[in-house]
Amino acid sequence: MIDSSALVEGVLLGASLFASVGPKDTFVVKISIPSAYPLLIACVCAGSDALLIAAGSRGLAAAVSRSPSLLSVALLGGIVYLACNGLIALRSAIRRKNVDDIEAAVGQPLLQTLLATAAVSLLNPYAWIDTVLVFGSIIANRPADSRLSLAVGAVLASLTWFLLLTYGTRSCRSLFARAIAWRMLDAFAAAMMLTLAIHLAISGP
Secondary structure, rough: OOOOOHHHOOOOOHHHHHHHOHHHHHHHHHHHHHHHOOOHHHHHHHHHHHHHHHHHHHHHHHHHHHHHHHHHHHHHHOOOOHHHHHHHHHHHHOOOOOHHHHHHOOOOOHHHHHHHHHHHHHHHHHHHHHHHHHHHHHHHHHHHHHHHHHHHHHHHHHHHHHHHHHHHHHHOHHOOOOOHHHHHHHHHHHHHHHHHHHHHHHHHO
């Protein structure tokens, strides 16, 4: 049975975690502009968050916290992932293309779009920190009868955020009718990913 107070708490906690601009959000903005599948993109993002929350609440958060070597490996993988994607975005920002070429490159087939969305959702180290370590630990330490409600609330917050992001982005397609707008978006994504990669490398686990 769903506990309404725990559900509301989960929505609020989820909103505080998910409603921010990060590498995943920037990626979603970029692929949502030319994509014909905004609903599916949002569902994959929310489903990935649900999977990570479930894994964290089922003990993965505690296991990772107790294993410094596992945490270090995961952190290194996240740094490499962010750095590589940041450099790709930087190259896209520097290279000169027209809008048709850019939209053709970004507008992928459905399966490729969904797989790319799942990858950026599940391989993003900040998603693991927020969902597995932070929110998973919160749920695991709550009474058993309120855990499901907390998790459902967080997933609802994630789905709402990504629906707003995908459909809101598509409503602003006219802003990306010029190549300079795409280059600015790629430059922003590159700056964010490379900054996060450097921050993780310096701060450590």
